[in-house]
Amino acid sequence: MEYISAAEAAKRWGISERSVRNYCAQGRVAGAFLTGKTWNIPADAEKPPRANGGGDGLLDVLRAEKAARRRGGIYQRVQIDLTYNSNHMEGSRLTHDQTRYIYETNTISAGDGPVDVDDVIETVNHFRCVDMVIDEAARPLTERMILELHRTLKTGTSDSRTPWFAVGAYKRRANEVGGMETATPEQVTERMRALLAAYHSTGRKTLDQLLDFHWRFERIHPFQDGNGRVGRLILFKECLRNGIVPFIIEDGLKMYYYRGLAMWEQERGWLRDTCLTAQDRFKRHLDYFRIKY
Numbered sequence: 001m002e003y004i005s006a007a008e009a010a011k012r013w014g015i016s017e018r019s020v021r022n023y024c025a026q027g028r029v030a031g032a033f034l035t036g037k038t039w040n041i042p043a044d045a046e047k048p049p050r051a052n053g054g055g056d057g058l059l060d061v062l063r064a065e066k067a068a069r070r071r072g073g074i075y076q077r078v079q080i081d082l083t084y085n086s087n088h089m090e091g092s093r094l095t096h097d098q099t100r101y102i103y104e105t106n107t108i109s110a111g112d113g114p115v116d117v118d119d120v121i122e123t124v125n126h127f128r129c130v131d132m133v134i135d136e137a138a139r140p141l142t143e144r145m146i147l148e149l150h151r152t153l154k155t156g157t158s159d160s161r162t163p164w165f166a167v168g169a170y171k172r173r174a175n176e177v178g179g180m181e182t183a184t185p186e187q188v189t190e191r192m193r194a195l196l197a198a199y200h201s202t203g204r205k206t207l208d209q210l211l212d213f214h215w216r217f218e219r220i221h222p223f224q225d226g227n228g229r230v231g232r233l234i235l236f237k238e239c240l241r242n243g244i245v246p247f248i249i250e251d252g253l254k255m256y257y258y259r260g261l262a263m264w265e266q267e268r269g270w271l272r273d274t275c276l277t278a279q280d281r282f283k284r285h286l287d288y289f290r291i292k293y
Helices: 006-013 017-025 058-068 074-089 096-105 117-136 143-154 185-199 207-220 227-241 251-262 268-288
Strands: 033-035 038-042
Touching: 006 017, 006 038, 017 038, 058 074, 058 117, 058 227, 074 096, 074 117, 074 227, 074 251, 074 268, 096 117, 117 143, 117 227, 143 185, 143 227, 185 207, 207 227, 207 251, 207 268, 251 268
Parallel strands: none
Antiparallel strands: 033 038
């Protein structure tokens, strides 16, 4: 019998290599066996059916809890954790508790000392962006959707009142990221459309394909500000669309995430492993709320 590796099976099945190894370890791939630390998988083996099968997957639960405005579930956890961590990475000084308080009460305590108004506005706006990601999760990613995420995130901020700052539109001034040059304003539209065309040229995406898109999006850096947050919202959405457990880059993983982006062309393992670690942490929340994946 002919056997293939976990990496080869991952490509055939359109899932991550770690998911293949998990399927094998759980005995869900008939005929697979270990040689040392390497899985040998029958070449004719079929991808195991997803464990959730019915309507109790993460996206279904997120949509149900969003519609009911349920408190204390995975929807609230995603809203607060994704918003806090993504904003905090970009310089927001709001604490996790302050973010939760804004979400739960639509107010902020006056006893917490001075608060940057933009931090509050972008927190509330980011909650709306998460709702958009959930609503649009099953639809193909479009340029219009990306621009709308940026418009929603930045509306009402001090940036939006700056004449040269384009809210919901591509940047008008050149910018850098991590000391590296990005696409010039004149290049952005063409490069974004080429990126989306290449992305949609294949079917169901693997985690590596999502991370490659994320890296390419950040290298273009299409907006004057908000690129990281919009990029991570897209990543969360596309995980939901492609049946991949999503993840949130928490503060402790921030520097590993930045390193992984900077070194993606040379060594993909750094960003991949960082995101897999974040994914494992998110799975603990899914286990707690008894959501299958």
